Amino acid sequence: MKDRLPGALDDYEIVKRYIKSIGKGLLKVMSKMGISTYQSYCGAQIFDAVGLKADFVAKYFAGTHTRIEGVGLGEIAEETVRRHTDAFGDGQIYKSALDVGGEYAYRTRGEDHAWTAESVSTLQHAVRGNSLERYRAFAKILNEQSERLLTLRGLFRIKSAEDDKRKPVRLEDVEPAKDIVKRFATGAMSFGSISREAHTTLAIAMNRIGGKSNTGEGGEESDRFKPLPNGDSMRSAIKQVASGRFGVTTEYLVNSDMMQIKMAQGAKPGEGGQLPGHKVDATIARVRHSTPGVGLISPPPHHDIYSIEDLAQLIYDLKNVNPDGQVSVKLVSEVGVGTVAAGVAKARADHVTIAGFEGGTGASPLTSIKHAGSPWEIGLAETHQTLVRQRLRSRIAVQVDGGFRTGRDVVIGALLGADEFGFATAPLIAAGCIMMRKCHLNTCPVGVATQDPVLRKRFTGQPEHVINYFFFVAEEVREIMAQLGYKSFDEMIGQVQMLDQTALVSHWKAKGLDFSKLFVRQKEEKGQTIYHSETQNHHLEAVLDRRLIEQAQAALDRGAPVKIEEEINNTNRSAGAMLSGAVAKIYGHAGLPLDTIHVGLKGTAGQAFGAWLAKGVTFELEGEGNDYVGKGLSGGCIIVKPPKISGIVPEESIIVGNTVMYGAIAGECYFRGIAGERFAVRNSGAVAVVEGAGDHCCEYMTGGIVVVLGKTGRNFAAGMSGGIAYVLDEAGDFSKLCNLSMVELEPVLSEEMINADTYHHSGDLEAHGRVDVFQNLLDSDVERLHVLITRHAKLTGSKKAAEILADWKSWLPKFRKVMPVEYRRALKEMKANADAEPKIAIGA
Amino acid sequence: MQGHRVSMGKITGFLEIERHERKYEPVAERLKNFNEFVIPLSEKDTRDQAARCMNCGIPYCHGTGSTAPGTPGCPVNNQIPDFNDLVYQGNWEEASRNLHSTNNFPEFTGRICPAPCEASCTLNIDDNPVTIKTIECAIVDRAWDNGWLKPEIAAAKTGKKVAVIGSGPAGMAAAQQLARAGHEVHVYEKFAKAGGLLRYGIPDFKMEKGIIDRRVAQMEAEGVTFHYGKAVGGSTPGAIDPQELAKQYDAVALTGGAEAPRDLPIPGRDLAGIHFAMDFLPQQNRRVSGEPLNGTADILAGGKHVVVIGGGDTGSDCIGTSFRQGAKSVTQLEIMPAPPEHENKGVTWPNWPLKMRTSSSQAEGAVREYAVLTTKFEGKDGKVTKLHCVKVDDKFKPLPGTEFTLDAELVLLAMGFVHPVHEGLLKTLGVELDQRGNVRASLQDYQTSRVKIFSAGDMRRGQSLVVWAIREGRQCARSIDSFLMGKTDLPG
Secondary structure, three states: OHHHOOOOOOHHHHHHHHHHHHHHHHHHHHHHOOOOOHHHHOOOOOOEEOOEOHHHHHHHOOOOEEOOEOEOHHHHHHHHHHHHHHHHOOOHHHOOOOOOOOOOOOOOOOOOOOOOHHHHHHHHHHHHOOOHHHHHHHHHHHHOOOOOOOOOHHHEEEOOOHHHOOOOOOHHHOOOHHHHHHHEEEEEOOEOOEOHHHHHHHHHHHHHHOOEEEOOOOOOOHHHHOOOOOOOOOOOOEEEEOOOOOOOOHHHHHOOOEEEEEOOOOOOOOOOOEEOHHHOOHHHHHHHOOOOOOOEEOOOOOOOOOOHHHHHHHHHHHHHHOOOOEEEEEEEOOOOHHHHHHHHHHOOOOEEEEEOOOOOOOOOOHHHHOOOOOOHHHHHHHHHHHHHHOOOHHHOEEEEEOOOOOHHHHHHHHHOOOOEEEEOHHHHHHOOOOOOOOHHHOOOOOOOOOOOHHHHOOOOOOHHHHHHHHHHHHHHHHHHHHHHOOOOHHHHOOOHHHEEEOOOOOOOOOOOEOOOOOOOOOOOOOOOOOOOOOOOOOOOOOOHHHHHHHHOHHHHHHOOOEEEEEEEOOOOOOOOHHHHHHHHHHHOOOOOOOOOEEEEEEEEOOOOOOOOOEOOEEEEEEEEOOOOOOOOOEEEEEEEEOOOOOOOOHHHOEEEOOOOOOOOOEEEEEEOOEEOOOOOOOOEEEEEEEOOOOOOOOOOOEEEEEEEOOOOOOOEOOOOOEEEEEEEOOOOOHHHHEOOOOEEEEEOOOHHHHHOOOOOOOOOOEEOOEEOOOOOOOOOHHHHHHHHHHHHHHHHOOHHHHHHHHOHHHHHHHEEEEEEHHHHHHHHHHHHOOOOOOOOOEOO | OOOOOOOOOOOOHHHHOOOOOOEEOOHHHHOOOOOOOEEOOOHHHHHHHHHOOOOOOOOHHHOOOOOOOOOOOOOOOOOHHHHHHHHHHOOHHHHHHHHHOOOOOHHHHHHHOOOHHHHHOHHHHHOOOOOHHHHHHHHHHHHHHOOOOOOOOOOOOOOOEEEEEOOOHHHHHHHHHHHHOOOEEEEEEOOOOOOOHHHHOOOOOOOOOHHHHHHHHHHHHOOEEEEEOOOEOOOOOOOEOHHHHHHHOOEEEEOOOOOEEOOOOOOOOOOEOEEEHHHHHHHHHHHHHOOOOOOOOOOOOOOOEEEEEOOOHHHHHHHHHHHHHOOOEEEEEOOOOOOOOOOOHHHHOOOOOOOOOOOOOHHHOOEEEOOEEEEEEEEEOOEEEEEEEEEEOOOOOEOOOOOEEEEOOEEEEOOOEEEOOOOOHHHHHOOOEOOOOOEOOOOOOOEOOOOOEEEOOHHHHOOOOHHHHHHHHHHHHHHHHHHHHOOOOOOO
């Protein structure tokens, strides 16, 4: 083999390169799981075994979970020998070539796939020709998998009604298809990953049949919130709230029926969504509140969720913003997910999704397409069993997704305990996707996963195609329900005794499988139902915002300025969220004129003070904030300052907690004091002045301006791809605290400029009497900084700000400007193209 | 070891490069002889064309692995994206290796295959498929020119003997695979040379016969013994008794053709000048190669009005041959209605669509008539002079008042083949037939109702494409190898 490797390599070099590649792979897996050190990788038990015998795992991977048994050492040895024989034997096709694999692109001699030329085309012909017969042919290909062994459910057998001592019912007595399709949702595929044409086709189809489409993470253009003249609606019912918080504005949240917190993605747990820069055109950037041409990476975790209590807080935040919407939490199938789901139910989510590993975007990195995630059958069974055992099942709707394709899949999902079902790839294929797996290249030839205007014209999908597909699936469900003797869908949910292991499995590697742990029928308490039948009590009746809304009625009705004075204490959580929801419902993201609703508050605010605060609302707090102040800030203004009578030294004291301004979109914050850890993480457009900050400040920031008039913690600007920051570096050690992998440090003012006496502000940013601090972000730093510090001094009474302004000339050289490299490139390109830079004016 | 790159082809090639097909010599030139007239693309053009391949996640061109009729894509499952990328990279030798790993005879299919792969190409959604057939042909022609195709002689002999009856593409593919697996293979061919329809049916202008000869030479070097002029079964002098043959060999593969032609039993059928296509075409091929006609009377189109009944590929071959012989006119009649100019891609792609296609022979000046039923032949002095025809509806019912006549001195019946000839070989062996009269054998093991007797190609499948014959021959060989050895390394 050595002679066929490129270049002349000696043995040492070959081994060195081999070790290097293995090392890189290992690092990739570790970073995917959020593991930072080798020590914490060792023994971390981050894997579940799927299809390995328990005694084998106990011996060689002690502590790893394995749920469905499977192969042992004998089979693994056999497989290894076979592979070796292929490689070194006399097989005709392996003489000069390795096995084709076929993992990422289908090859007949490689790995089998559910989506093949045959299954894709049969489905497309069925939905386009509205042919139930062709659909049946499609379903047959996928349902009869006993020989192809593609999925766990392919190895399940559905028993007969008689096996359960019941009788089949007549098909006409079974719940109609039009009710069943309401349980269906399309998958979370973002506008950005797929074209507007594809995204709206799915939305229109789901709105017509009463199902739900999902925005995915990446916002939604607000023109879609208004119904079309013909009564159709392009509004996605489910608005996803993912770790990147791209486009998660107040307006976005109030225009939803369900807000889904994506804890992870079934196809690539541990990783956030990723959109390469060339797919971020002007429109996508506008919707995501980011910069055209700059790639977008969602951080692996939600920075406002480090515990189940944090998750409960986010559920509460969202419920406050949009009390009419349901809150869903999306989890991934894994061993232990049942416990998490029980926590989610106790945290008062209305809905939980268990996502399996099938499907997933074609834009996923290759390392995430295979061997990441777990089959939904395993996670769903555990979730349902745990919820029933904890008497929580009736309080929460359970949705399952991940490779749902046929009615049989739905029935098995229901029997294992799901109320609702998510479909992603199949409806997309109905709309024209042909599984090119070119989503990341922007070259999708059928206009589905591309933003290229030329290629988008090739999209031919119609809502009818998607609707036909879902009705075909529902009809197949009804036929099986009739055979099983269930008239209503609810009756079928959780009846796992109807499942058995197929006797047909003859494959030598499949013989050891044992699904009995999945088929445990957890007995419910008397009077309990084992499907979703109750609503959660969210305790929203007496929140502070009810009083604020009442007093702000004049502003809400006719935009009249109002001033409100209230006391606040730490049981008043998510203050401002419900008020902002009310503003956004009427006035959209544009909101009200600045300071229309001015709320003066005194006391210690509870968590998430000013969350999703809308434009036109000012919260002026004399006291202190808690964690998550200004989360999702959508144009509002938040001022926090210590009480006048307080004896503390503001510039040395924490005034707001951790994770402040996470996911802020627009607006202003002035904090007279120091912020905690993770300040302004994922800020995409808000302006903030603070007098010190903890670790990880400005992490993953994509826009906005942050001014820190004091010390920062470590890891400043990690993953920061946009926006700018100014840091007062009195100790001169900022370059050590700043993570310089994506940003560069620039002086605000050079020696020459000081000597030339041009440090005073020139009025470049001024227009119509207001100052636009976002003008000319490549330059005008002195003026911008002066404007912001002046405003901070005025609004908070900051002594530190006053000192700086008083001796401007000597303080200026101590400021460092943090400039993301990619952002500078994009700004320069935009300037060259005379494109408009993002413009947000702040009050002068 | 074959290098594997994550991204293949030129990512935006399909957006930047137009499809360019091989061109033909002008009609006036090509009608002067029976030579091939397709002009290969330059190396650069071929590589550019290969760059258009998108390396689809599901390469519809590549086929599904299924051998069932109607399956989209390449019947032999050529790894098209892989060889396209290799050609784009200029790695022709590796491309040839890759191509030969699925197809024993790409030089046949590169010339005469209707290319279901191109119909299934993703870019055919917009009528711009990658020129897969052109690329395939370029790879294998270059491989022959450079001497890359050497006999692949089995490292060890098994000591097993296999008889292959019929040397068409199915038989050749089976024989080559079996020889490479180390078996002693004897091919029995009733005619003077190997190739079956490739040799005697397909005109030289579509595929020159030296192309078969060099493959036969390769196979002989690999240990295949060809027995020419040896009919197996039947009553011709010197015919071999199939039962005897079955006794002498460890396995027998029946790879004959579907040779029983569909007839047109209407008044006047017995007039002189009405012939089956397969009486007409082989004569001309023998003339070109200098093989004696064995005393049969010449059937020639020169100076005649020719009518070809049947609108398929054989009909086209009759047209091209007639024009080269100097026919005054050629009219082709088809009973089916004219197919649509453009198929509805939404409900056809990636399957082989019914659509209007014009073969190179039809383009040489034939008149085509659709939805026509011939009701009677009229003659003078025992020779055909006229056809009486009528237009029909889509259920083939005559439409009153649409009757017409056509002058013809030569009528060629090219209406397809119903099944293999039953008399002789098949009856003597007593193998079961399926409902359509083909030899019954499954796509899983190609085993007939008689132990150790296998069947593949048209004899099992009914009339079909050369590329299907190759696939069946390969799979049949795999099954025979497995039957003889208890396991097999042969690919399907």
